[in-house]
Amino acid sequence: MNLKQGKSPDLYDLISHSYDCQIRNSTAHSSYYINLDSKIIALLDSETYSYKEKINFDDWEKIFIHSVMLSYHLMSILNTRLNHFMDDYPNINTVSINWPSFIHPGRKSSIKIYPYRIGKIVRFNFETKFQPFLGKNDSK
Structure with missing residues (x-):
């Protein structure tokens, strides 16, 4: 059973809106470029550097904000749980x-x-x- 089918569909939605494997791979391998004039981030194939996908700045901003929110809340939950561990x-x-x-x-x-x-x-x-x-x- 995965998160989407299980008890945490909201968590699944938050994670799926916060993570894009193509963006991750492109940034990890420095295979992207940013076009400031057209306000897009072009994701390239890491081996051939051929065009693979593009994302506009507005969509990137949404993913970034979801990622920040997810990180903040996970760290907050972890901090709370660790501080109550002894109790x-x-x-x-x-x-x-x-x-x-x-x-x-x-x-x-x-x-x-x-x-x-x-x-x-x-x-x-x-x-x-x-x-x-x-x-x-x-x-x-």
Whole structure:
């Protein structure tokens, strides 16, 4: 089930109005140009630099404003949740997360998160560990 079909269609709409993969790819690869006379941003193919799509300044402004609103609200929600973490989970001293290495099969990585409070503000310390690489003659 995706966001559009699930419990968050409004969030889906906000994200879909805030993100355009063609704009992202063009800006990430510097394959665009801005025509100030016609007030358009031309998005180019990153390999051939041929014309792919264009967006006018008004449409770009709407996407930009949606992106700023989404970022602001997500940061606000995250800040609120983190500051209430100790109240919501008073008995948690450590959160541990372990995952296998995708680069070195057989190796594991982990992170430990230690929440603590300074006044009303909750802070987190992090400890990361990466299992050493095991050679052919080493045992696992």
